[in-house]
Amino acid sequence: xxxxxxxxxxxxxxxxxxxxxxxxxxxxxxxxxxxxxxxxxxxxxxxxxxxxxxxxxxxxxxxxxxxxxxxxxxxxxxxxxxxxxxxxxxxxxxxxxxxxxxxxxxxxxxxxxxxxxxxxxxxxxxxxxxxxxxxxxxxxxxxxxxxxxxxxxxxxxxxxxxxxxxxxxxxxxxxxxxxxxxxxxxxxxxxxxxxxxxxxxxxxxxxxxxxxxxxxxxxxxxxxxxxxx
Amino acid sequence: xxxxxxxxxxxxxxxxxxxxxxxxxxxxxxxxxxxxxxxxxxxxxxxxxxxxxxxxxxxxxxxxxxxxxxxxxxxxxxxxxxxxxxxxxxxxxxxxxxxxxxxxxxxxxxxxxxxxxxxxxxxxxxxxxxxxxxxxxxxxxxxxxxxxxxxxxxxxxxxxxxxxxxxxxxxxxxxxxxxxxxxxxxxxxxxxxxxxxxxxxxxxxxxxxxxxxxxxxxxxxxxxxxxxxxxxxxxxxxxxxxxxxxxxxxxxxxxxxxxxxxxx
Numbered sequence: 001x002x003x004x005x006x007x008x009x010x011x012x013x014x015x016x017x018x019x020x021x022x023x024x025x026x027x028x029x030x031x032x033x034x035x036x037x038x039x040x041x042x043x044x045x046x047x048x049x050x051x052x053x054x055x056x057x058x059x060x061x062x063x064x065x066x067x068x069x070x071x072x073x074x075x076x077x078x079x080x081x082x083x084x085x086x087x088x089x090x091x092x093x094x095x096x097x098x099x100x101x102x103x104x105x106x107x108x109x110x111x112x113x114x115x116x117x118x119x120x121x122x123x124x125x126x127x128x129x130x131x132x133x134x135x136x137x138x139x140x141x142x143x144x145x146x147x148x149x150x151x152x153x154x155x156x157x158x159x160x161x162x163x164x165x166x167x168x169x170x171x172x173x174x175x176x177x178x179x180x181x182x183x184x185x186x187x188x189x190x191x192x193x194x195x196x197x198x199x200x201x202x203x204x205x206x207x208x209x210x211x212x213x214x215x216x217x218x219x220x221x222x223x224x225x226x227x228x229x
Numbered sequence: 230x231x232x233x234x235x236x237x238x239x240x241x242x243x244x245x246x247x248x249x250x251x252x253x254x255x256x257x258x259x260x261x262x263x264x265x266x267x268x269x270x271x272x273x274x275x276x277x278x279x280x281x282x283x284x285x286x287x288x289x290x291x292x293x294x295x296x297x298x299x300x301x302x303x304x305x306x307x308x309x310x311x312x313x314x315x316x317x318x319x320x321x322x323x324x325x326x327x328x329x330x331x332x333x334x335x336x337x338x339x340x341x342x343x344x345x346x347x348x349x350x351x352x353x354x355x356x357x358x359x360x361x362x363x364x365x366x367x368x369x370x371x372x373x374x375x376x377x378x379x380x381x382x383x384x385x386x387x388x389x390x391x392x393x394x395x396x397x398x399x400x401x402x403x404x405x406x407x408x409x410x411x412x413x414x415x416x417x418x419x420x421x422x423x424x425x426x427x428x429x430x431x432x433x434x435x436x437x438x439x440x441x442x443x444x445x446x447x448x449x450x451x452x453x454x455x456x457x458x459x460x461x462x463x464x465x466x467x468x469x470x471x472x473x474x475x476x477x478x479x480x481x482x483x484x485x486x487x488x489x490x491x492x493x
Contacts, residue, residue, distance in 0.1 A: 047384060066387040079385040083403045092399055093389035144389040 002057030002147050004044065004180060009052035013039040015204040017052070021148075024178040026171070028195035030185055036204040037184040038076075041150045044182070045073045056147050072146030072179075076153050078137040080125040086136045087112065087121035093143040108143065114173060115139040131162040138170065142177065149174075149181040155190065167193055248465070254458045263459035271436055272444035272460055279352055279440055280420040283359035287416050290360070291367030292409070296397065298368070299375030317365045325358055325429025332357065332430070354431035355438055359423045363416035370415065374408035375401070411478050418471045422464060 002023055009017040013036045021027045031037050042048040046066035054061050061069045081089050090111055094104045112118050115135040125133055134154060141149060154170075155163040171194055174181055185191055191198050199206055255263065263269060298310060316324055332338055332348040341348050348354045378401065386396035402409065424442035431438040433447055441460045448457035 045384075045388065047387075066384070067390050067392055070390065071388065073384070073388040075381055075385065077381065079379070079381045081382065081385070081400055081404070083406070092386075092391070095395065095399075096390045096392075140389060146388075 002059075002180060004148050004182065005053070005055040006040075006044070007053040007055070009040075009043060009050050009054060011039070011043065011048060011050040013204045014043065014050065017204075017206055019199065019206055021180055021182055022196075023180055025196045026174055026181045026183060026194060028183045028185060028191040028198050029201055030188060030191045030198060031201035032186065035201045037186075037201050038152050039204075040201070041073065041152050041182065041184060044148075045069065045071045045150060070145075070147040072141035072144060072149040074137050074141050074149070074151045074154050076156060078133055078154075080128075080133060080137055080140070082125050085122050085124055086117055086128070086139075089125075089136060089140045090143045093140045097145060111139050111143045114142075114176075115169075129162075130158050131166055134158065134166055135169075138173075142173070142179070147180070149179050151181065151183045153185050154183075156185070156187075163190075170194070251458055251461055251465075255455050259455050260459055260462070263455040264463070266456060266459075268435065268439070268444060268448075269456055269459050269463070272439050272441045273463055275352060275355075275439060276421060276441040279355045280359055280417055280423075282356050283363050283420045284413050284417045286356070286360040287364040287367045287420075288409070288413060291364050291412075291416075292371055292402070294364075295368045295371035296375050296401070299372045313368055314365055316361055317369070321358075321362065321423065321425030322429060324361055325426030328354075328357055328361060328426065328430045349430065350432040350434070350438065352431065352438055355427045355440055358426035358430040359420035362423050362426055363420045366416045366419055367412045370412040371405065371409060374405040374412075378404060407478055407481065411475055414471050414475050414478070418468055421467060421471075 003025075004019075004021040006017050006019040017040065029037050029040070039048060043050045044054060046061070046064065046069050050062075056069070056071075080086075081092065084092065087108065090108055091104070094108060097104060097107075099107070112121055115138060117132075117135055117139055120128060120132055120136070125136065128136060138151075138154070155166050158166060167190060183191075183194060201207070294313070298306070298313075319327075329349065330336065332341055332354070338349065346353060348357055382400055382404065383393075383396050386400045387393075391399065422442060423440075424446065427438075427440060427443065428446070431440075431443075433439070433443045435447060439447065441464050444460045445457045445464070448454070448460070
């Protein structure tokens with residue numbers, strides 16, 4: 001687990017982003033559609049080019065290809081591999097872990113248990129509900145033991161009850177694992193329920209400095225005003 | 230719209246007429262004798278070995294080529310694509326003549342012989358000819374399948390630390406398994422029926438380079454209608470079974486794949 005540092009990160013969408021996400025922190029980024037939130041995640045994951053410097057811990061990752069960055073990235077549409085069962089999706093994520101097959105088997109069992117997927121392990125993604133797919137996608141990302149976790153509106157396709165349940169479960173797992181996380185959403189209530197800190201992005205810029213969400217003076221009215229401004 | 234039934238029925242009758250003509254050419258007893266003759270069995274065995282080898286080679290060459298064409302951009306790409314499609318539209322006799330000259334003594338013949346490959350007028354020549362004809366079918370169909378695959382799956386693979394090669398092997402290929410199988414069946418059907426190029430490169434020698442189409446040719450020209458018809462029926466039956474398999478695969482395909490049937 002490590003901190004994420006962004007120093008003067010720019011590209012066609014992003015404008016001089018400077019941001020630091022602390023070790024083990026869950027930072028939520030909010031902003032209107034087209035603000036550049038997903039672009040920023042894609043830049044951090046290594047799928048889009050940028051200028052400036054991206055660091056994870058002490059490593060500068062700018063020149064690393066995506067598969068060497070150790071970034072877990074849960075995309076909005078999840079992209080579980082449809083030809084593999086839940087268990088095999090997770091196993092594939094452990095393929096390159098430097099440990100024995102026995103250890104991998106134990107880790108896989110732990111991940112399945114952690115995300116309550118034991119009974120769904122043999123199912124393929126098309127036989128899962130929305131919430132189950134969500135859990136499977138997160139389990140797959142965590143199974144690869146990433147240094148940091150990026151989530152792009154992961155609960156946006158779920159109904160309110162399932163999304164609430166998923167948020168609680170995700171927060172508990174994130175705290176237990178202590179994994180540094182950048183979570184993107186446009187839902188303020190979701191941001192406030194999850195975040196250690198919240199940042200606002202608009203037109204490719206971080207236009208609200210990171211604010212402590214818990215016990216801070218953010219009101220329900222303050223951010224929506226800024227969002228729509 | 231009732232007028233549309235006229236060409237439809239005409240063509241159905243034509244196909245049925247061709248099959249009827251072949252069926253009535255020999256008696257059932259003579260047909261069984263011809264089917265069990267050493268020459269027919271040799272031709273069947275050689276055809277299966279040669280065509281399956283050609284399909285395997287077509288997949289080995291075609292899959293990486295299709296992937297490269299689907300995922301990369303470079304100047305003149307469309308010209309390269311047309312160039313690689315040429316064997317599809319080239320008359321098989323011309324393709325065979327080109328291969329004959331290429332693997333002849335003036336060009337690659339000596340190199341091939343020194344590498345232990347006796348291509349001209351041997352079963353290897355038939356493999357070369359059929360691979361040349363079948364590979365563009367694999368390239369064309371698999372390229373379409375690669376292009377239609379959502380690149381976010383590759384992203385998801387990279388996010389869990391898989392290298393590009395691992396993604397190709399564990400994600401990309403299995404996800405287009407139906408399309409690969411369908412392409413292989415189409416290529417196999419084409420290879421089984423290949424005659425012109427095989428004749429030019431491998432020649433037509435009984436019990437040596439005698440594939441089923443060559444057996445039909447040799448026997449019909451020498452008046453041995455029985456064996457010619459028996460070999461024809463074997464080709465028709467195998468083609469029918471492969472088409473049936475192809476239909477079943479397309480029905481089961483999660484994406485109802487868009488195979489280019491026109492080259493078949």
